[in-house]
Amino acid sequence: MVGGRLAQCVGRWSRIVLWVCVLALMVPAGVLAGGEPYKIGAVFSVTGGASFLGEPEKRTAEMIVEQVNAQGGINGHPVELILYDDETDATKCNLAVKKLIKRDKVPVIIGPTTSGNSLAVVGLAEDFKIPLISCAASYKIVEPVESRRWVFKVAGSDKHVVGKMYDYMKAKGISRIGIMTVSDGFGASGREELLRLAQEYGITVVADERYGPKDTDLTAQLTKIRESGAQAVVNWSVGPTAVLAVKGWRDLKMEGMPLFQSHGFGSKKYLELSGDAAEGVLLPLARVNVGPLLPDDHPQKKVIMEYKQAYEAKYQEPISSFGGHAWDSMHLALAALKAVGPDPAKIRDFLENTKNFVGQHGIFNFSPQDHNGLSKDDLEMVVVKKGDWALAQ
Amino acid sequence: MNLRKFAPVAAFVAFMAAFPWMVAPFDAISHYTDVMVFAGIFCLVTIGLSLLMGFAGQISLAQAAFFGIGAYASAILTGRFGWNPWAAMPAGAAAAAAVAWIVGVPALRLKGHYLAMATLGFGVIVHIVLNEEVEWTGGPSGMVDIPGLSVAGVRVLSETAWYYLVWTFVAAALIFSYHVLHSRVGRALRAIHEAEKAAEAMGVPVASYKVQVFVYSAVLASLAGSLYTHYVTFLTPSSFDLMWSVRFVLMVVVGGMQSLWGAVLGTVFLTFVGNEWLHVFADFEVLVYGGILLAVALLVPQGLVVWMQEKLSRRRETLLPRSE
Amino acid sequence: MTSPRFSSSDPILILQDVHMQFGGVTALKGIRYQVPRGIVQSIIGPNGAGKTTLLNCISGVLHPTEGRISFLGRRVEREPPHRIAALGMSRTFQHVALFPQMSVLENVMVGRHVRTRSGFWAAGLRTRSMRREEAAIGRDARAWLDFVGLADAAHLPAGALPLGKQKILEIARALATDPALLLLDEPAGGLNTRETEELGELIGRIKERGTTVILVEHDMNLVMTISDRILVLYYGQPLASGVPDEIKENPEVIQAYLGDEWTPDEGAPIMNGQL
Amino acid sequence: MTVESRPIWEPEKECMDRGELEQLQLERLQATLNRVYRNVAFYRKRFREIDFVPEDDLTELADLKRLPFTTRDDVSNSYPYDMFAVPLREVVRVHTSSGTSVNPRVVGYTKRDLKNWAQLTARVLASAGVTHDDVIQITFAYGLLSGGLGIHYGAERLGASVLPTSVGRTERQIKIMQDFRTTALVSTPSYALIIADRMEELGVDPKQLSLRFAICAGEPWTEEMRREIEERLFVTATDNYGISEVMGPGVAGECLEKTGMHFQEDHFLLEVIDPETGRECEPGELGELVITTLTKEAFPVIRYRTGDLCRIVPGTCPCGRTFRRISRIEGRCDNVVVIKGVNIIPERIGDILEQVKGERPVYQLVATRRGRLDQLEIWIEITERLFFDKMREQRTLVDEMRQKVANFIGIVPRIKLVERGSLEREGDRVIPFVDRRSE
Amino acid sequence: MESAGFGAAWLQYALGGITIGAIYALVAIGYNIIYNVTEIINFAQGEFVMLGGLFAVFFYEACGLPILAAFLAAVAAVALTGLVLERYVIRNARQATVLSMIIITIAFSILLKGGAMLAWGKDPYRLPPFTGGGSILWNGVAVQPQALWVLGVSGIIVVCLTLFFRRSVYGKAMLACADNPAAARLVGIPVRTMIFLSFMLSAAIGAAAGVSITPITLMEYDRGALLGLKGFGAAVLGGLGQFFGALVAGLLLGLAESFCAGYVSSGYKDAVALVLLLLALFFKPEGLFGSKEAAGLKRF
C-alpha cells in the first residue's frame, strides 16, 4: 500500500493544490475587460495531428489582431480574438464552437483548420446562424449550398488543385498516373477529386495507394507505383509523409516518373526537410507561397509580401499557405465587421456578396452559389528548383 | 434501500436535473451543459467499461471501436437507408453485440497484457476499416448530413433537451448496471474479478460471463455511439481511434474502477478537464493532463471515488491485515 | 442430479488409472481409488506427492492426461469446473481464494450461484422472479453462515477476516452449493491450534449432514482425528490406504515421511558423472 | 580444607554465557509450552482460561509470568497419568513423590528424560567433587521414590563405581564403607551424622576410611550440621536439591565453593516467589521455589510450586559455573513437615489416628532432635474415650496408632498422651505442628 | 508485368519491411528488457524512440556535435529519462496492479509527449543520413545507405546486448533477475538497481532506434505512440520477454506490412499486421516464442 502511504503524507498539500487547481479551472479563460471590443472567434488545430496547420494559422490570426489593434482597431473598436484549440479532435472542435457561440457570443468564427472538424461544426453554424469561415479545403464544407448558408471557406477546393495539376499533365502529355494519398481527411478528399476528375481530363489512374498519416516508410507504395507503369506519381498528403514521399521517390531513383505533390507540400519547411531530394517536384500552389516570384504588377503581390515580411519578422519562420488561410479568413471577417458591425446576419450577407477581395490565396469572388470564391486560376504550378520554388513552365 | 444510501442518490439526481438551470444564468459556464452532453455520452461507454474492468476484471482497449460501430451503424442506416434513428439504434447495438461476441469468445480467454493487446488490436482494426471503407463510411473525410433525433415527433434541438435525453440514457444504464451488480450475476462477475479459480469452482461459468459482460459493454458503447452520431450529425473515424479507447479506460480508472459512480465521476471530470479547464494552461495543457493522470495513478490508484469513500469510512472501519 | 445408474450405495467418486503429466513431469501415475459416500476421506503425502494435483483433477481445474473420474456415476474428467460444481462437488483452496472485497455474506451468496437461474436481463430489469430468487439466496446464505458460526461477520469484507475465519468462510461458501462431495485443500494451513480444533469440529458436523468430505491436509493431528479413511500418496502413486491407525503404523508411510535410514559415512565419494 | 579444582562435567553448558543461556531457555520453553498445550489437557485448559496461546503469547522468558502456577494438588488430582505429555508407551520409568497425600504424585520419564536426568545428576556429583575415580555409596532409598535411582544413574554416567546400598542397616553401611573403600557418601545430612555416631560407637576411626565427600540432600539442614559432618567424617560435605515432581535429584547442586546450589538453568527455569502473593522475590530474599521444566518430555511441569523456601544467591560463583545459585532449603511454606526426609502433612496423621478409634483425637505433631536423629512425636490429648485405666489396653492403643502411622509415612513416631487442654493452642485451635529440633 | 520487375519489387518490399521491422524489433526489445526484470509493460517505450530522434536533432543542430556524438548524446539523454521514469515514478508505485502500471506508464508517455511538444514544437525534424550519398540502385532495388545503418545499428545493438547479457557481470545479473528474482536477491544482486538499469537500457535502445530512423522518416513529437504500438505488437507476437522472439516478430511485422502494402492494400497494411497478431494471440497466446506456462501465469 505504498500508494496509500504516499497519499497520506502528501495528503494535505495535495488536497490544497487540487482545490486551487479546480478553482482556477472553474474560472474560464479569456474573460478580458475592454471597451466593447469586436469579437472574432477562432478554432484551430493548434495541437494534435494537424498542428502543423493550426500553429501558423493561430500565429497569423494573432499577428493580424495585434496589427489591427495597434492601428486603433476597427471603427474605434478593438478587436478581440477568442481562440480555441480543438486538438484536431472533432468532439472538442464541436464543443469549442458551441462555446464561442454560446458563451463568448462571437458574431463570426474563423476556422476550423481541418475538413473533418469543419464538417463537424457546419451544422452548428447553421443551427445558431453564425457565419463560419473555414480554413479547410473539402468542398463538402460549402456544398450543397442550400444547407450551408452560413458557412464559407477560404481554402481552395481540391477540385481546383486537381484541375490545375491535370491541366499541366495534359500539357506535358502525361496520361497514366499513379496516385498515393494519405488516409486522413486531406488525403481522402484529394483522392476523391483525383479519381473523379481523371476521366474528365483524359487521365488514367493506374495505381491508387494509401498510407497512414504516421507511416514511416512509403517505399512499398512507391515501388508499387513504379511497377504499375505510370508516367507520373501524384502524392496527396500533408505533414511528414509529404516529405517521406519525396525522399522515397528520390531513393527509388524514380526521377523518370515526375512527382506531383498536392498543395499540402506548400511549405518552405517541407522543402528544407526534403533537402536535395525535392528537386524537380511539381505542385500547384497558391500564390501566397510564391509571392516573390510573382510579377510586380500582380494584384496579390503587395498583400502577400506585406504578410510575408511581417510574419517572418515576427516569428522567424517562413510563411505557409495555412497561415495564408488564416490571413484570408481573418481579413474577410475584419472587412465584414468594419462594414456592418458585429451582427452575424449582416456579416453573412456581406461575405456572400464580397467580390474581388484580394487575399493570400487568390482573388475571392463570393456568391450565393459559391461560398469559396476561388478558382483553379488562383493557383500557380510550381516546381522545386535549388531548394526553392520556381514557376513551372 | 435505507436513508443513508438513498440520500446521496437523491441529491445526485436532483443536482443532475437542475444542472442546466444552474449553469444557464452564468455566461461563463452556461455552455457546461454542452460539455455535460458529451460527458453523458461518454458515461454510457464508461459505465459498461467499468462493469467489464472494475467488476469482471477484464481490460478492454476496444471500446472506441464499439462506440464507432454504433455511431456508423446509426449514421449509415439513417443517412443512407433512411431508417428511423430509434430503429437504427438497436440495430447498431445488435451489430456491436454480434461483433463483441465474435471477438470476445477468443479474446477473453487471454489475460493481462495479452488481453489488452488483443482488444487494442481489434480496436485499431475497426478504426482502419472505418478509414478505408470509403464507400460506406466516407473514409477519413467523414460522413455528413446525418439526421438529428426526434422524440415523439419533435426534433431534439436544444442542448438542454439533449442533456436530458442523454442523461436519461445514462440513468437507465446506471440503474440497469446497478441491478446487475447487485444480483447473482453481479456477484458472479465480482467473484471472477477477485478470484477467478474460486468463482469457477463455485459453478460460475467464467468464460460465458466474461463474454456476456463484454457484449453488454459493447452494447452500451454502441448506444453511446448512436447518440453521438445524431448529436454531432457528423462522423470521422478519428473520433473512434485508439486514443479514445485509452481515454475511456483512463476515465474509468481515474474515477475508480470498483464503483459505477467512479465511472460517471471520472468521465465527467476528465471530459471537463480535457475540454474545458486545461485551456488555461495553453501549451502546457498536455503536461498538466498527463500530470493529473500520473498523480491519480500513483497516489490514488483505486480512483477518486473509491478514495473518497475510503477516506469517509476509514474511521468506522477496523483496520485488519488485508490480503495483498 | 443423480443419474439413474447410480445408487446410493455406490462410491461417490471413482478414480480409474488417473495420470497427470506436466511437460515431462508425471505428477500422478495411475491413481485407482474409490471414495464411499458419507465419510471423511483424507489424502496425505509428503511435498510434491501430487495431492493438490489430484484434487485439481477431481474438481476439473486440471484435466488428467489419462484415466477416468466418475462422480455420482458420471464421467467428469473432461468437464470444466463450473459444470462439476453444478453436479454437486465443491471445494476450497490451499491458499484462501475468497472474494476479499465482497462481504462475507456475498461470498456465501456466490456459492448459491450454481443452484439459481436468473440471468443478465432478469438481473438488470429486476424481474419479480429474480427478486424472489435473490431473497432465497440471501436466506440460504445466512443459514450457512449460521451453520459455520460466522453470522456475526456477515457484513464485513471477507478480506478483513482473520485467516482462520476466512478458511471457515471458504467452507461455508463451498457448502452453499449444496455439494454431495466437498474437497478441502489444506484447510488447517496457517491456523493455530485452537482454530484447527474448531475446524475439525466443523468438518465433523459437515459429515453428519451426509456430505462426503475429501481432505488434503498436512496437520496430522487433524487428519488422524477426523478421518474415516486415509489415502497416502507418494511420488504420484498411492502408497497406502486405510483407517488412521493402520496408516500411522505403516512402516512404508513412516519411511515416506521420515526418509531413509542411512549414515553419511556410507556416502560414496563424489561420483563423477553419475548423478 | 582447600578447595580443589575439580573438572566441571559439562562446561559448555554449565559455564554458558548468560545471553546464550537465555536464548536456550527461551527455545526450550517455547517448545515445552507448545507441546504441553497440544498434549496435556490440564495445561490447555489452564492456558485457555487466561487466553494464552503459547505460539502467540510467549515471546520472551518474562511472558512465562503470565501463566498460572501448578500446585502439588494439581499434580495429585491428575493421578496417575493425566499430566503426562506423551503416550504411556513412550514412558520408560515411573516414580512417585514421597508424601502423605491420598494420591501420590506420579512422575514419568521417557528414555531421553532418563538420559538428561543422568546427565544432570552427574553434573551435581561432579560439582560436589566426585570423579570417575571415586567409589560412591548411595544410601538413598531405591524404589518408587526418585532419590536412589536418580543419583545412581548420574554416578554411573560420571563413571564412578557405584555402591547401591540403599537405606538402613547402618553397621553394614559402615562395613561396606570400610571394605569397599568408599570415597563419596550420598545420604541425608541426618543419616551422615548417624553414621558418624555409629562409627564412634563401633570404634571405627573415620580417618582410616577413604571417605572424602558427603553429598547430602533430602531434608533441610544447617551450616552447623555441615560443619559437624565435615569435622567428624573428614569429608567435604555439599548440598544438593531435587524434587520428584520436577525430576528428582539433579535439579541443583553445590559446588566445592559451598556458597549455594547451582541451579541447572539449561533444563529448568528458576523462580522464587512470595508464597502469599505470588510476587517475584528479589535475589537474596526468601521465598518459595517455583520450577518450570524445559526439557522434560513425559512429565513437564509449568511453574510448579515446590513448597520449598529458599533464596537466590546474588552474585557469581568463582567456580566458573554461570548458573545462578539457590540457598539451602530453609523450610516449607505450606503445612508439610519434613522429618527424616519424609514429607508429612499433620492433617493426614489425624486421618490415620481417627481410623484407630473412630474418633479424631486432639493431637499435635512435634519434631524433636535426639542426639543426631530427628524424631517425630505425636502428642495426643486424652479424652474419656481414649482413656483406659488398664495400662495394657492403653499400650495396645498407642502401639496400634504408632503402627498405623509408621505404615503410612514410613517413620516410627513416639506417641505421647497428654492431659486435656495442655497442647499449645492458637485461639482455640491446636497448632498442628511444633518444631523443637533446633532447641 | 515482367518477372524481373516483380522480383525487384519483391526485394524492394522486403528491404523496406526489414528496415522498419528492425525498428519494431528494437522497440520490442526495449519492452522486453523492462518486462523481464519487472513484469511491467512500459507504454512510454515509443516515446523513448521519439525522444531519441529529437535529442539527436538537438545535439546535432543546436549543439553542433558531429552526428556520431549526437547519436551517443541522445542515447545518454534518453537513458536519463528512463532513469527518471524508474526512480521517480515506477518505484513509487511498486505495489500497483498491472492495470495501474499501464495507466502510470501511459500517463508518463503523455508527459513525455507534451514535454517534447513544448521543447521542439510540432514540426517534424530531420537528421542527415549517418553517411552521405544517395541511394544505391542495385538490380532495380533502391537501397538507402541509412537503411543499412538502421540494420547495422540494430545488428550492433543485438550483438552488444548479447555480449552484455552473456559476458558482463551486470548483464548476467539482469538475466538472473529476470530468471528468478528471489534467487537473484539471495546471491546479493540488488534487484532494484537492476530494475533501474533495465529502464535505462531499454530507454537507450529505444533512443538508438529513434536516432537511426530519423534520417529516413523524420521525427516529430507525436510519432512515439504508433511506433510503441507496433513494437508492443512485436513484443507480444514474439512472446513477452523473448529477445530473439522480439527480433523475429519485429521483422515479421515489418515484412507483413510491407508486403501487404505492396501486394494487397496499402491502406489495410496495418490491419493485416494486426489481424496476424490477433490470430497469433487467439491460437498461440504465449506468442511465437514464449512458453505456454509463462503466459498462463501472467497476472492482471
Place this chain on the structure above:
Amino acid sequence: MLTVRSLHTYYGNIHALKGVSLHVRSGEIVALIGANGAGKTTLVHSIAGLLRPQKGSILYKEEDITGLAPEAVVERGIALVPEGRQIFATLSVEANLEMGAFIHRNRRDQVRRDMDALLERFPILRERRRQLAGTLSGGEQQMLAISRALMARPEFLLLDEPSMGLAPLVIREIFAIIRRLRDEGRTILLIEQNARAALQIADRGYVMETGKVVLQGEGRELLAHREVQRAYLGKGSKEIWDA
C-alpha cells in the same frame, strides 16, 4: 553465531511462524526438520531477508539482521541454498557460479580461483560448465545451487531441503557434501523433510510443527524420537493412552 528469537512471520496472511526461537553456534550443523507446512522455509526466508518478520529478532554475530534486505544478508556472510534449487535455469553453469559471487564482483581473481576450486571439487559441474543450468539433472542442480551459494564465501550456510526430489543415492552424496562443508569450518542450518538423513549429520536439531518448535535436542538423540514421528504423522495427541 546465529540467534533467532521469538520470530513471527506472516506468509501472505498466513501466520506461518509462531514465535520460533533457535540458535546455531559456530561450526555446527543444526537441522531444522518438520513436515511440510511446518514453516521451515518461512523461517529461512525470514533469516535470508526474503520475508520480513512481524515480530522477534534475528542476531548474527551479535548484530541484529532482522528485516535486512537479502543483499545485505549475503554480504554479512550468510548464504541460502533455496528450496527447489532456484538456480538460474536460463544461464550457464558458469554464469550461475559467477552470479553466486556477485558480491565479490570486483575481485575477479578471487572469483576465478573460487570457481576453479569448486569446479575441481565437483567435476561433474566442470564438465557441464557451458551448459544451461536448466538442463542439469536434479542432483547436479542441487550441487550447482550449493556451489553458487559457496561462491559468496559464506561462513554461514542455510540449506533448504537439499534432498527434495532427489534419488536416495544422490541424497547421500549431497549429505556427504554438507558434512564436508561443515568439516571445512562452515556453520550450517539445514532444513529438511528427510528427518533421518538430516539428523544423522546434524549436531543439534529442532523439530517444527505448524509454525512452532516442539522439540529440540542433539541430532542423533532426536533421531529415535517419537515426538519427531508425531510431528510428521500426528500420532498420539488424542489417544495418549493407547499402548
